[in-house]
Amino acid sequence: MQLYLERGFEQTTVAEIAKRAGLTGRTFFRYFADKREVLFAGAGSLREHVLIALQSAPASASPMEAIAAALDAAAEALGGHRERSRQRQAVINANPELQERELIKLSSMAAGLAEGLRARGVPEPDASLAAETGIVVLRVAFERWVTETADATLPDLMRESLARLKTITAGR
Amino acid sequence: MQLYLERGFEQTTVAEIAKRAGLTGRTFFRYFADKREVLFAGAGSLREHVLIALQSAPASASPMEAIAAALDAAAEALGGHRERSRQRQAVINANPELQERELIKLSSMAAGLAEGLRARGVPEPDASLAAETGIVVLRVAFERWVTETADATLPDLMRESLARLKTITAGR
Numbered sequence: 001m002q003l004y005l006e007r008g009f010e011q012t013t014v015a016e017i018a019k020r021a022g023l024t025g026r027t028f029f030r031y032f033a034d035k036r037e038v039l040f041a042g043a044g045s046l047r048e049h050v051l052i053a054l055q056s057a058p059a060s061a062s063p064m065e066a067i068a069a070a071l072d073a074a075a076e077a078l079g080g081h082r083e084r085s086r087q088r089q090a091v092i093n094a095n096p097e098l099q100e101r102e103l104i105k106l107s108s109m110a111a112g113l114a115e116g117l118r119a120r121g122v123p124e125p126d127a128s129l130a131a132e133t134g135i136v137v138l139r140v141a142f143e144r145w146v147t148e149t150a151d152a153t154l155p156d157l158m159r160e161s162l163a164r165l166k167t168i169t170a171g172r
Numbered sequence: 173m174q175l176y177l178e179r180g181f182e183q184t185t186v187a188e189i190a191k192r193a194g195l196t197g198r199t200f201f202r203y204f205a206d207k208r209e210v211l212f213a214g215a216g217s218l219r220e221h222v223l224i225a226l227q228s229a230p231a232s233a234s235p236m237e238a239i240a241a242a243l244d245a246a247a248e249a250l251g252g253h254r255e256r257s258r259q260r261q262a263v264i265n266a267n268p269e270l271q272e273r274e275l276i277k278l279s280s281m282a283a284g285l286a287e288g289l290r291a292r293g294v295p296e297p298d299a300s301l302a303a304e305t306g307i308v309v310l311r312v313a314f315e316r317w318v319t320e321t322a323d324a325t326l327p328d329l330m331r332e333s334l335a336r337l338k339t340i341t342a343g344r
Contacts, residue, residue: 064340096276103275104268128312129337136304140297165301168235169341 004039004091009098036101039088043105047112050074054116063122067134070113071158074138079145079154086146110135137161176211176263181270208273211260215277219284222246226288235294239306242285243330246310251317251326258318282307309333 003012003020014035018025032038053073057066078085092098113131122130141158152160175184175192186207190197204210225245229238250257264270285303294302313329324332 062340062343064343099279100272100276103279104272107271107275125312125316125333126336126340128315129308129333130340132308132312133305133337133341136301136308140300140304143300144297161297161301164298165305166341166343168298168302169305169338171234171236171338 005087009035009091009095036098039092039098040101040105043109046074046077047109049077050109051112051116054113055119057120059120063117063120063126063130064134066117066120067113067130068159068162070116071134071138071162072155075141075153075155075158078142082145082154085142089146106135106139133165137165177259181207181263181267208270211264211270212273212277215281218246218249219281221249222281223284223288226285227291229292231292235289235292235298235302236306238289238292239285239302240331240334242288243306243310243334244327247313247325247327247330250314254317254326257314261318278307278311305337309337 003017012035014029015025017035017038018027032041050070050073054066054070057069061069092102110128110132113134114128117127117131118124138158141154141161144157144161145152145154175189184207186201187197189207189210190199204213222242222245226238226242229241233241264274282300282304285306286300289299289303290296310330313326313333316329316333317324317326
């Protein structure tokens with residue numbers, strides 16, 4: 001990622017990334033489908049972590065309570081390295097292809113959460129609405145965390161965003 | 173779009189699309205940046221239509237009421253040709269690149285709605301939360317409209333999804 005920051009994503013070649021990481025080009029492609037994937041290396045394990053948290057929520061939890069538990073797990077996992085997250089987001093925001101890839105990853109996580117809710121017996125459209133809304137809350141909180149200077153933690157901002165969402169959807 | 177359905181998106185060339193539409197390749201690129209854009213030709217005017225509806229909502233409307241007015245306009249505009257919408261969605265769902273493009277278009281509409289809410293005096297993070305949540309409601313309703321066989325209209329499904337969202341976020 002350091003290379004992307006130094007030269008910009010478009011100007012960085014796979015050969016350069018591999019060299020910096022001490023890999024051959026061939027080894028690089030064993031780990032990553034393309035150079036966009038380097039920035040989303042943690043997405044698979046994050047998704048798994050979040051889905052396990054959803055499954056582990058008490059059976060009595062409402063759909064939004066179960067989603068909140070999953071979001072807490074996401075915020076804990078993502079909230080450790082603010083400066084690194086800031087740099088990464090700056091690289092992504094500067095490149096439309098990376099933004100597309102990010103949206104697909106988030107959409108895949110939303111689909112996983114919706115499936116997890118259906119497995120808990122939540123019917124449609126409730127499962128999709130709760131899952132996709134959860135991802136919105138996470139994105140908005142994450143955006144605030146990387147752009148604002150206040151020192152609120154990501155889990156704090158996530159819970160605050162969820163509370164705001166409740167107030168807003170309640171109507172007035 | 174007929175060509176995409178007949179042969180699949182990947183197998184269709186710009187030359188073939190242009191020929192079917194009675195255009196030269198050069199004229200094609202005057203109208204569309206690439207062949208993905210053909211499927212999103214209406215996105216710009218839809219976005220404008222929806223943003224005008226948001227601006228036209230009464231000053232007394234709450235953020236979610238203003239978003240609901242914008243979504244009504246979107247549902248009215250999109251809800252006319254169910255069979256055509258079904259075919260189009262089948263083409264998009266079969267191709268990851270098209271899904272990425274669709275997510276970017278929806279994300280751009282969400283950003284426009286958030287800006288429109290801020291112009292109405294709604295602070296952050298409320299503006300982003302209401303706008304992005306509105307897009308979730310629209311997507312879920314649209315998905316049901318193109319996949320379910322019941323003959324509910326898109327505006328009906330949209331309002332029903334919004335009502336479900338309120339119930340879900342209220343907690344139990």
